[in-house]
Amino acid sequence: MAEFAAPVAFEFVQRAPSPRAAELIAAMTGYRETAAGRFAQRQTAPLIVPLIISFGTPFLIALGREPQASDRQHSFAAGLYAGPVYIESDGHAACV
Structure with missing residues (x-):
């Protein structure tokens, strides 16, 4: 993965859930890459269970x-993992 870089052109927005959903949802986040290329990220698992709904090209995870x-994933739920998570995208990912 050394030949890839983290996405450099993207949009990221986050908002709080409605009061009715606040006990179940920590935050609502939108993400969209705005420059084509091959991008890679190495992340640790968060202490929440994210639900990713894709509207763009799939991630490789x-x-x-x-x-x-x-390892192509369109929409998915993630969970805890005791090691790094490797994610690749093509610059056309878009999800909430």
């Missing part, structure tokens, strides 16, 4: 290793 073509 692998636990503890670099992703392969078979």
Whole structure:
């Protein structure tokens, strides 16, 4: 993954959930990449369970290793993992 970089052109917005959903939802976040390319990120698992709904191209996601073509994920729920999570995108990802 060393030949890839983190996304450099993206939009990121976050807002609080409605009061009715506040006990179940920590935050609502929108993300959209605005420059084509191959991008990679290495992240740790958060202490929440994110639900990702994709409107763009899928992410490549692998636990503890670099992703392969078979690791393509459109929409997904994530959870705790005791190691790094590797994420690749093509610059056209868009999700909430």
